[in-house]
Amino acid sequence: MDYKNTLTTCTYCGCGCNFFLESLDGRLTGTIPCKTGPVNEGKLCIKGWNAHEFVQSDERLKKPLLRKDGELVEVSWDEALDFTATRLKEIQKTNGPDAIGFCASAKVTNEENYIMQKFARAGVGTNSVDHCARL
Amino acid sequence: MAGLAASFGSGAMTNSLVDLEGSDTIFIIGSNTATSHPLVATRILRARENGAKILVADPRKNQIADLSHLYVRHRPGTDVALLNGMMKVILDERLEDTDFIKKKTEAYDAFKNLIEKVDLDAVSKICGVSVEDIKTLALTYAREGSSAIVYCMGITQHTNGVSNVKSLANLAMLTGNLGKPGTGVNPLRGQNNVQGACDMGSLPDVYTGYQSVTLGAANKKFADAWGVPELPTKVGLTIPELMSGIEKDEVKALWVMGENPVVSDPDANHVIKALEKIDLLIVQDIFLSATAKLADVVLPGVSFAEKDGTFVNTERRVMRVRKAIEPVGESHQDWKIIQDISNLFGYQMNYDSPEAIFKEIAELTPSYAGITYERLEGQGIQWPCPSLAHPGTPILHTDGNFARGKGMFHAIDYKPPAEVIDEEYPFWMTTGRVYAHYHTGTMTRRSKSLNFEVSQGFIEINPADAKTFDVKDGHRIKINSRRGEIETRVKITKRVEKGVVFMPFHFEEMNVNKLTNPAYDPIAKIPELKVCAVKLEKV
Amino acid sequence: MIDQVKQKINELLSQGSVKGVVALAYAHGHAGPCLFQKGDDLDALCLGDEKKAGDVRYPLNKVLITLARQYPDDVFGVLVRGCDERGLYGLYRLKQLEPDKVVPIGISCPRDLALACECKKPWPDDMTAGEAPNEKESGGTEQKGVQDVEGKEQPERFDFWKDQFLKCVKCYGCRDICPMCFCYDCSLECEDLVSKGDLPVDIPTFHLVRAMHMADRCIDCGLCDEACPVDIPLRLLYKKTAEVMNHEFGFTSGINKNEISPLSLMGPMPEK
Numbered sequence: 013m014d015y016k017n018t019l020t021t022c023t024y025c026g027c028g029c030n031f032f033l034e035s036l037d038g039r040l041t042g043t044i045p046c047k048t049g050p051v052n053e054g055k056l057c058i059k060g061w062n063a064h065e066f067v068q069s070d071e072r073l074k075k076p077l078l079r080k081d082g083e084l085v086e087v088s089w090d091e092a093l094d095f096t097a098t099r100l101k102e103i104q105k106t107n108g109p110d111a112i113g114f115c116a117s118a119k120v121t122n123e124e125n126y127i128m129q130k131f132a133r134a135g136v137g138t139n140s141v142d143h144c145a146r147l
Numbered sequence: 148m149a150g151l152a153a154s155f156g157s158g159a160m161t162n163s164l165v166d167l168e169g170s171d172t173i174f175i176i177g178s179n180t181a182t183s184h185p186l187v188a189t190r191i192l193r194a195r196e197n198g199a200k201i202l203v204a205d206p207r208k209n210q211i212a213d214l215s216h217l218y219v220r221h222r223p224g225t226d227v228a229l230l231n232g233m234m235k236v237i238l239d240e241r242l243e244d245t246d247f248i249k250k251k252t253e254a255y256d257a258f259k260n261l262i263e264k265v266d267l268d269a270v271s272k273i274c275g276v277s278v279e280d281i282k283t284l285a286l287t288y289a290r291e292g293s294s295a296i297v298y299c300m301g302i303t304q305h306t307n308g309v310s311n312v313k314s315l316a317n318l319a320m321l322t323g324n325l326g327k328p329g330t331g332v333n334p335l336r337g338q339n340n341v342q343g344a345c346d347m348g349s350l351p352d353v354y355t356g357y358q359s360v361t362l363g364a365a366n367k368k369f370a371d372a373w374g375v376p377e378l379p380t381k382v383g384l385t386i387p388e389l390m391s392g393i394e395k396d397e398v399k400a401l402w403v404m405g406e407n408p409v410v411s412d413p414d415a416n417h418v419i420k421a422l423e424k425i426d427l428l429i430v431q432d433i434f435l436s437a438t439a440k441l442a443d444v445v446l447p448g449v450s451f452a453e454k455d456g457t458f459v460n461t462e463r464r465v466m467r468v469r470k471a472i473e474p475v476g477e478s479h480q481d482w483k484i485i486q487d488i489s490n491l492f493g494y495q496m497n498y499d500s501p502e503a504i505f506k507e508i509a510e511l512t513p514s515y516a517g518i519t520y521e522r523l524e525g526q527g528i529q530w531p532c533p534s535l536a537h538p539g540t541p542i543l544h545t546d547g548n549f550a551r552g553k554g555m556f557h558a559i560d561y562k563p564p565a566e567v568i569d570e571e572y573p574f575w576m577t578t579g580r581v582y583a584h585y586h587t588g589t590m591t592r593r594s595k596s597l598n599f600e601v602s603q604g605f606i607e608i609n610p611a612d613a614k615t616f617d618v619k620d621g622h623r624i625k626i627n628s629r630r631g632e633i634e635t636r637v638k639i640t641k642r643v644e645k646g647v648v649f650m651p652f653h654f655e656e657m658n659v660n661k662l663t664n665p666a667y668d669p670i671a672k673i674p675e676l677k678v679c680a681v682k683l684e685k686v
Numbered sequence: 687m688i689d690q691v692k693q694k695i696n697e698l699l700s701q702g703s704v705k706g707v708v709a710l711a712y713a714h715g716h717a718g719p720c721l722f723q724k725g726d727d728l729d730a731l732c733l734g735d736e737k738k739a740g741d742v743r744y745p746l747n748k749v750l751i752t753l754a755r756q757y758p759d760d761v762f763g764v765l766v767r768g769c770d771e772r773g774l775y776g777l778y779r780l781k782q783l784e785p786d787k788v789v790p791i792g793i794s795c796p797r798d799l800a801l802a803c804e805c806k807k808p809w810p811d812d813m814t815a816g817e818a819p820n821e822k823e824s825g826g827t828e829q830k831g832v833q834d835v836e837g838k839e840q841p842e843r844f845d846f847w848k849d850q851f852l853k854c855v856k857c858y859g860c861r862d863i864c865p866m867c868f869c870y871d872c873s874l875e876c877e878d879l880v881s882k883g884d885l886p887v888d889i890p891t892f893h894l895v896r897a898m899h900m901a902d903r904c905i906d907c908g909l910c911d912e913a914c915p916v917d918i919p920l921r922l923l924y925k926k927t928a929e930v931m932n933h934e935f936g937f938t939s940g941i942n943k944n945e946i947s948p949l950s951l952m953g954p955m956p957e958k
Contacts, residue, residue, distance in 0.1 A: 013705065013760075015721040015753060018471035019714050021458045023451035024585045026336030027164070027186040028460025028527075032718050033452050033471035034752070040452060040472060041752055045859070045913060047734075047742045048716045050526045051164055051460060055915040057185035058583055058597065058857045064452065065594035067475070071434055073447035074476025084435075084445060089479065096444050097491035099427045103400045109379065113389040113398050116349035117405035118338035120448075121456025121468055123504040124481045125340075125347035126355065127496070128404060131485055132383075134373040135494035139360050139383030140398075143349045144338070144406050181916075182885060185855045189915045192853055196917065210885045213852060467714070525715030582856060582885050599875065600856075601883050 014038065019046060023119065024059045027051055033064055040064035100136065109137035116143040150303075150312025150671065151332060154320070155544055156551025158357075159342065161331035162295065163462045163529070163541040168193045170329035171292030174202045174284070176226065176315070177301020177677075181210040182582045184335045184461075187297070200287050204229060204276075205301060206577055207607075207649050208642045217283055220644055221274040223575045223678040224305055224564030229281065230314040231561060232270035234262045234321055236285035243289075244323030251554055252320050258556035273561065289322045293329030300337055300579075304676040306565040308668040313557040320554045326544040336461035338586070339451075343459035346515070346530070347508070351383030356512035372511055375494075385672045386412070387665065393421040400427035404481065405448065409437040410587035410655045413663035413674040414630045431484060433475075434589050437655050448481040449474045450590075456482075456501040457523065459530075463540070465518055466527040564678040565666035568646070572628060572680035574612075575647045578659050579677075588653035604654030605638040608683070609647070613639045616685050623686040626650075628679050631661035634686060648681065687793060690815035691765065692728050694791050698763050699724045704789050707763035708746045708753070710734050719744045721753070733765075739796040740767070745865040745909055747773045751782055763789040769803075769907035771810035772940025773865045776905055779945055782868050794818060803908055804829055804925075807941070831922045832929060847923075851889045853916035860896065860920050863913040866903040866939075873899055893923065901927045902947040905940040 017032035030049030034042040043064050047054035076092030077084040087095075103111055114132045116125045125143070132141040152158040167173060167190040181188040188211060195201050195214065203215040204226075212218040221229045237243055238259065248255050271278045288294050296319055302311045315332050324330040336342050348354040358365035361380055370378045384392055386408065392398035401422070412418050422428055422441045430442035439445050453474045459465050474480070479487075482504060486496040498504050502520050509515045514531040517539075522528060528539040544550065568575055583600035584591040591597040606624060608616075618624055622637045626648075635650065635657040643649050650659040664679040691709075698704045699722065711720035711730040722728065734742035750764050766774065771790060777783040792809070794816030800808035809818040835843060861867045861874060873895050874880055880892050887893070904924040911921040931937050935948040 013721075013723065013753075013757060015706070015749075016471065017718050017720060018452075018469050019467075019716060019718060020451065020469045020471065021339070021460075021466040023339050023590070025184055026339060026341060026461035027184055028339070028458065028462070028464055028466050029186055030466070030716070034719075034749075035471050036752060036756055038472055044719065044744065045863070046716055046718065047744070047912070048736055050464065051462075052186050052189075052915075054912050055186065055189060056857060056859060056913075057855060057915060058600065059585055059591060061857055061859060061862050062594045062596045065596060066590040067450045067452045067472070069434075069593045071593055072450075072475045072478070073433060073435060073439075073445060074478065076447060076477075077435075077439075077442070077445035079443045084440075084442070089477065092444055092446060093484075093487050093491055096429055096446070097488045099443075100400060100402075100429075100488070101492055103427060107399050110381075110383070111397065111399040113384060113392070113401045115386060115389075115401060115403040115406050115408065116344055116347075118341040118344045119405040120344075120481055121340065121454065121458060121501065122343040122347050122465075122508065123456045123501040124404070124485070125344045125349045126508050127482050127485045127489075127498070127504055128402075129348045129354075130373060131489045131492075131494065131496075133354075133360075133369070133378050134375045135489050135492055137379055139351050139379050139381060140389060141349055141383060142351055142386045142389070143341075143344045144386065144408070144411055181853075181855050185857065185915050188855065189917070192916050210855070213886065469714075581883075583883075596858075599882070 017044065022060050022063055024063065029056055029060050031056060031060060031063070040067055104136055110140060112136050112138055112140065114141040116141055118143050150309040151316060151334065153309070154313055154316035154555050154557065155549045157543055159463050159543065160333045160461055161325060161543045162328070162333055164190050166328050166542065167191055167295055167297070168197065169293065170194050170199050170295040172200045172202065172288055172290065172294040173297060174288050174294065175211060175297045176204045178297055178299035178335055179205070179207070179209040179211070179579055180297065180335070183299065183337065183580050187335055191297070202284055202287055204284070206647060207579070217280065217287065219276045219280045219284060221276050223577050223647065224307070225274040225561070226302060226305070226311045227307060227314050227559055228270050228273040228561035229276060230318055231262060231265045231559070232267055232274070232281045233285040233288065234318055235265040235267060236282050237289045237321060238262055240286065242286070243321050247323030248320065251549070252556055253553045254556045257558045258317060261558040261560065288318070293327060294322065294324045295330055296332045297335060298333070299335045301677055303334070303671070303673050305673070305678060306666050306668050306675045307562055308673045309670045310559045310562070314559055316554070317556055317559070320556060325554070326542065326548070328542065331542070340458040342461060342463060343457065346459055351385055354511070355508055356514045369511065387667055387672055387674065390418060390421045393425050399425065400429070401425055402429040402431070403438060404431040407436040407438045407587040407589055409441070410652070410658055410660060413660055413676055414665040415658050415660045416631050417665065431481060433478070434593065436587070436589050446484050447476065447478040448484060449478050453478070454480060454501070457505060463529045464527045465515070465523060465530060467520065467523045565675055566664050566678065566680050568680045572682050573646070574681045574683060576626070576628065576662060576679050576681040577647065577649050577677050578652050578663065579649065581651045581653065584651065584653040586653065587655065592653065603636060604651060604657040605636045607638050607640050607643050607649040609641065609643050609645045610639050611645045613637065616683055618685055625684040625686050626662060626681050627684070628662035628681045630664070633657050633659065633661050648683070687815040688731065688733055691733070691791060691793065692731055694814045695722060695728060695731070695763065698789060703761065704763040705757065705760035707765070707791065708749050709765040709791070710742070710744065717742045719746055719749050721749070733793065738798055740799045743767070743907070743909065745863055746770060747777060747865040750788065751777070751868055754783055754787065761787050761789060763791055766790045766792050766810050767795050768805060768808045768810050769905050770865070771812065772905035773907065775943050775945060776866055776903060776940045778943070779947065803906070804831060805906065829925060829929070831919070832925050835922065848889060850918045851893050852886050853918060854887045854892065855916060856885055856887050857915055859913040859915065860910040863909045865907065865909070866900070866905060897923050897927050900924045901931050902937065902939055902949045904928055
């Protein structure tokens with residue numbers, strides 16, 4: 013029996029509400045607003061209350077996909093990563109670093125944004141990294 | 148962000164959310180707060196309970212407007228005219244804060260000259276708001292006590308977005324409503340980590356903490372830290388520029404992480420065409436989004452529930468995200484995916500955890516220098532936090548000490564939106580969110596409870612227009628703009644006035660962004676999602 | 687008080703008389719619901735004393751229902767205050783929990799908390815720590831909140847509630863936090879009763895449907911009030927419905943272990 017409440021921050025809007033993700037035996041069972049969260053003080057909106065619901069959706073991508081003969085097909089991680097790195101390298105060599113653009117994200121963490129722009133700038137050598145701050 | 152940065156030196160929300168509770172007046176413009184930021188509405192409604200006056204200006208009469216003391220319905224895209232009208236009233240009534248203006252600001256004279264020439268009757272005609280209401284708005288905002296401005300995408304998603312924001316900054320400086328509790332110019336961030344993505348340098352012109360890529364010192368600092376001989380000094384391309392770069396054959400590869408530009412960006416048909424054309428489209432996501440369907444390779448990352456890290460909320464508060472369950476299927480941690488590709492690409496990265504990455508961020512970013520995972524336990528920390536002993540910064544520009552030195556007035560004249568209605572396209576279309584959904588709907592539409600609340604898209608039209616087109620609730624209607632055509636369900640409501648229609652953008656099968664105008668603000672590069680011209684046709 | 691609670695939980699876990707104990711733990715700078723199991727460190731245990739004693743409360747019985755649905759044969763301990771114990775009695779009556787599968791660990795509420803709640807019985811029958819004050823000291827019998835609203839003229843009362851309901855952002859937090867709400871099919875999602883898809887909610891249907899539903903259930907814990915993002919005084923509304931139940935039928939939810947609700951007396955349809 014593995015029942016846990018994990019304190020985290022909501023993934024939807026910019027309010028920054030804290031809640032516990034309630035899980036039982038590895039499955040998310042609910043969301044409980046954190047009483048002492050500085051922004052929400054034990055309250056949530058309808059999206060927050062249901063923030064656990066999409067996570068284990070059947071529609072989640074479970075394996076990498078690669079386009080072969082026009083179709084996206086499941087492949088191993090090794091194949092997907094190799095393909096990506098090799099093609100990026102080819103394009104960088106042939107067309108220069110500024111032929112590659114990066115769309116980082118307002119949805120992922122700081123750490124993930126940081127590491128993506130670091131790869132863009134230090135790895136590929138382009139400043140063409142942006143995200144949908146404008147939307 | 149560009150507008151506030153030009154005025155104050157920093158593009159972030161000036162005050163804290165809790166701070167709004169103590170305001171005497173709150174002026175909300177271009178924000179459907181109760182729907183899009185319900186927990187900000189909490190603070191606004193508490194202020195109302197405490198006796199604060201709530202003023203709302205919005206082309207669509209949203210829920211917070213129902214709860215306001217004065218609601219004005221200005222026409223889409225006429226924000227600058229309305230704000231200039233308000234400032235004219237403030238000057239006429241000699242309600243400006245001369246002391247604040249003199250000591251804390253610059254470029255006031257040019258601004259004042261422009262405002263003095265504003266004709267209230269003309270403003271009233273442009274905005275569709277009575278002179279009396281403009282006066283009441285101005286006098287209430289400028290009265291004794293603290294006044295806060297709250298705005299959102301209704302202000303920024305315009306070709307005049309930066310002008311709109313600068314005008315709000317003008318209004319706050321004119322009345323000295325800055326740097327004190329209950330005041331400020333407060334943009335509400337639409338996404339959980341927009342602030343963080345900006346802070347982290349996911350922008351084409353800056354590294355972390357807004358350190359410019361064109362400055363030699365920052366450039367060298369990051370090159371040294373990242374172990375490369377040099378870093379590019381040329382400012383990169385924004386998303387709209389990347390899209391046109393693809394068309395011009397200059398951009399050959401795009402790596403999209405956790406975004407869905409096919410649904411979120413204006414003129415969707417155009418975006419689809421570009422992404423179909425590109426040589427290499429890499430999409431890193433948790434669902435097969437409309438954008439992922441076009442990819443050459445799709446890399447399954449993990450949701451917020453499966454990862455450790457940090458988000459930054461709208462009030463600059465850095466907060467912890469913690470892993471609750473194991474990754475679904477064979478999905479991988481997003482940071483690990485990037486690191487693995489970087490290593491294969493030939494640039495070595497050896498982080499062992501998100502915390503290790505965060506340590507590097509703190510080392511290279513002065514405004515984050517004092518933040519550690521350990522210190523984030525409890526309430527999180529609001530940047531700037533320059534040292535381990537620093538408690539963080541709930542209010543920016545205290546006592547009028549702006550990040551850029553002095554607050555900068557901008558003389559701004561009203562300009563109409565890029566596309567205006569005409570005989571062929573006689574309706575103003577504006578877009579936004581509904582309470583149960585979020586952005587492009589990839590997450591919320593897969594949530595049983597949220598999908599139950601609102602399962603399909605719709606168009607809001609005024610009863611008078613519904614009568615003209617002989618449509619009833621639930622009927623289907625065709626909508627055309629110069630860029631595309633969609634069909635959706637009719638919802639008749641007085642929330643929109645005659646001649647204006649509204650659509651939420653969560654529904655990819657009736658994607659309103661096939662209609663919207665990609666014309667963008669020349670400085671912020673924010674597209675004009677809030678205004679375009681359309682025509683309607685009964686199906 | 688916390689030492690006695692710890693001792694009791696230790697006893698229960700080490701004897702193996704319970705599979706686990708649902709209580710509060712302090713982690714990452716916040717108190718939150720936790721399941722303590724054998725061998726777990728009880729150092730993190732807390733009673734939810736943030737600014738004032740007992741001011742951080744969570745619907746622990748709701749956690750218990752989640753566990754009981756998955757593990758119906760196991761026995762669990764649960765930390766209860768007076769209201770939580772009323773909740774247990776109600777949940778036994780409504781067949782959501784079985785009395786022989788639950789071991790309550792009772793604590794009384796401090797006077798401040800009891801006064802703020804206008805709680806009629808801020809202590810459980812079965813008490814591990816704390817003491818039951820006499821009726822006078824508890825100060826809880828006075829229902830000033832309800833009296834104040836009832837003191838207003840009818841039109842003023844109407845405007846008051848209309849303004850309150852107009853604020854609703856339809857988060858369903860009042861239902862989702864409620865330890866007495868467990869239905870798989872909820873009346874609030876019945877489209878014949880409540881329309882969906884727009885804000886504000888149907889006034890007053892949405893809130894009155896819920897209030898009617900709470901009439902023989904509400905155990906006056908106040909968690910709905912605390913969870914409401916727009917500060918609608920929901921507890922006040924349910925206090926009033928509870929008062930009607932008490933006045934008309936002499937019934938108070940959760941006050942008696944073997945209670946039967948007057949609203950369930952009709953039972954199933956008689957066979958023809």
